[in-house]
Amino acid sequence: MWGIVPAAGRGSRIQPLAFSKELLPVGSRRDDGTERPCAVSEYLLERLILGGADKICFVISPGKSDILEYFGDHYGSAQLAYVVQPNALGLCDAVFRASTVVCHDEDVMVGLPDTVWFPKAALQALPDADLSFLLFPVERPEFFDAVVLDGDSVREIQVKQPTPTSRWIWGAFRMSANGFRDLHALWNARERRDEYFGTLVNAYLQAGGLGIGVKAGESYVDVGTVDGYRTAMALLADSTGTDGRSRLRAGTFSDGAQPVPATDNGATA
Secondary structure (H helix, E strand, O other), X not given: OEXXXXXXXXXXXXXXXXXXXXXXXEEEEEEOOEEEEEEHHHHHHHHHHHOOOOEEEEEEOOOOHHXXXXXXXXXXXXXXXXXXXXXXXXXXXXXXXXXXXXXXXOOEEEEOOOEEEEOOOXXXXXXXXXXXXXXXXXXXXXXXXXXXXXXXXXXXXEEOOOOOOOOEEEEEEEEOHHHHHHXXXXXXXXXXXXXXXXXXXXXXXXXXXXXXXXXXXXXEEEOOOHXXXXXXXXXXXXXXXXXXXXXXXXXXXXXXXXXXXXXXXXXXX
16 A cells, blocks of 8 residues: 655745755654654654555655655655655645556555644554545644544535534545545546645545545644644653553643644645
């Protein structure tokens, strides 16, 4: 299974940085007994591997060669590939550029490299379906893509709506090989005008497609701003237990601050 990491965004909300925002040090990890800083995107790679990915495709912009230099050809048990997105044209464009390396019969998982979430193995809860979303509860869903369910079926994605009817947002998703091909074909048929994945999914549902939402997420932080960075550090410091679960609820700040807005769930910021 492929994991897709859209990493071509400009990172405008947390600039200036001297490196790609996906390499922002957040917390630390131990390698062979030595503690070292941990790039924020490593948390996503770890979760994709736990979810079953054995190959991971980074979609990067031409100016982000530092990501390739940092990760090289593998991470843990997963082999890495890199595809270039010439311009930051949104999440749909980034995800489907991975079709360059994803074979006709391979499933994919997609996550956002400037987020930290728990539990670490939550992607294992996603079923073998054409399209399924890993959902997280947040205090301010208007800053994200809220997912409206009918049972466990996705009825609608409310993309950055000021008054969403759901407090559950998607933080990652999985597509079967058929689902990936169908959504890619629909995006092309719509003249590639969908920047947000949520608007494409709404068109997919209206055309008879099916999506499943799984409420297996507990904590979710967008690290794309300074406040989000601080909250991610608090989330990691507060993590407990062998499964990496956290007492800090998604979208809840230990200092009473409000959650940080995301421009497009990590697509182009």
